[in-house]
Amino acid sequence: MPAARLVLDANQRPTLSTARLRLGVPALSDTAAILAIAGDPRTVEHNPSDLVADLLEAEELVGRWVQHWDDRGFGYWCVREVGSATVVGYCGLKSMHAQGQPVLNLIYRLIPAVWGRGYATEAAQAVVSWAGTAQPKATILARVRPDNEASRRVALKAGLRPDPALDENGQDGPDLAFSNRGDPRHTGG
Numbered sequence: 001m002p003a004a005r006l007v008l009d010a011n012q013r014p015t016l017s018t019a020r021l022r023l024g025v026p027a028l029s030d031t032a033a034i035l036a037i038a039g040d041p042r043t044v045e046h047n048p049s050d051l052v053a054d055l056l057e058a059e060e061l062v063g064r065w066v067q068h069w070d071d072r073g074f075g076y077w078c079v080r081e082v083g084s085a086t087v088v089g090y091c092g093l094k095s096m097h098a099q100g101q102p103v104l105n106l107i108y109r110l111i112p113a114v115w116g117r118g119y120a121t122e123a124a125q126a127v128v129s130w131a132g133t134a135q136p137k138a139t140i141l142a143r144v145r146p147d148n149e150a151s152r153r154v155a156l157k158a159g160l161r162p163d164p165a166l167d168e169n170g171q172d173g174p175d176l177a178f179s180n181r182g183d184p185r186h187t188g189g
């Protein structure tokens with residue numbers, strides 16, 4: 001998996017650079033861009049409970065992401081194309097539990113205009129690669145809705161494999177678990 005280049009931003013937080021993308025830690029100034037992504041019904045087709053209704057909800061969501069970074073030192077990144085200031089998506093890790101086990105939930109969501117270019121794969125690989133160094137004991141988990149083939153492909157190409165023991169019923173129905181627990185580099189429990 002290609003490693004991303006890591007540069008610390010002004011707040012000593014990691015910025016990840018890939019061949020075509022830059023992943024930066026979100027700020028409240030990204031709120032409108034996040035609403036444009038998560039407020040678009042196409043991006044939540046498989047996860048309708050993730051729909052963000054308005055600017056206030058988006059601001060609360062980004063506020064929670066910033067808080068997660070403050071609390072845990074990692075979280076979601078805003079994804080931009082190299083050389084562009086426009087946020088085209090978000091990708092990253094959220095601390096949660098699955099089947100009672102602590103996991104880092106991997107998420108990726110991009111505006112439809114950039115789908116099909118391999119960006120989600122590139123961003124997810126950068127995040128999983130970063131976690132392999134920064135959170136080496138962590139279980140990385142992608143929860144994939146059964147009919148979300150693009151999401152399943154991205155999880156696989158990020159190095160995760162089906163882990164049915166962590167399958168769960170999520171807010172929008174069954175979620176299939178893909179994790180790094182079978183990876184020999186995974187040193188966690």
Ligand SMILES: CC(C)(COP(=O)(O)OP(=O)(O)OC[C@H]1O[C@@H](n2cnc3c(N)ncnc32)[C@H](O)[C@@H]1OP(=O)(O)O)[C@@H](O)C(=O)NCCC(=O)NCCS
Nearest residue numbers: 043108109110115116117118119120121149150151153154
């Ligand atoms: C899932 C998502 C992030 C994929 O983004 P993307 O940048 O288009 O993905 P990639 O270009 O990296 O493609 C990854 C793989 O999915 C496949 N794929 C992409 N869109 C697809 C579709 N609609 N149906 C089937 N396969 C698809 C690609 O062909 C590629 O497969 P390959 O490796 O076998 O060639 C994007 O579709 C999205 O934002 N969806 C809404 C949010 C979402 O469902 N996120 C996941 C759960 S939170």
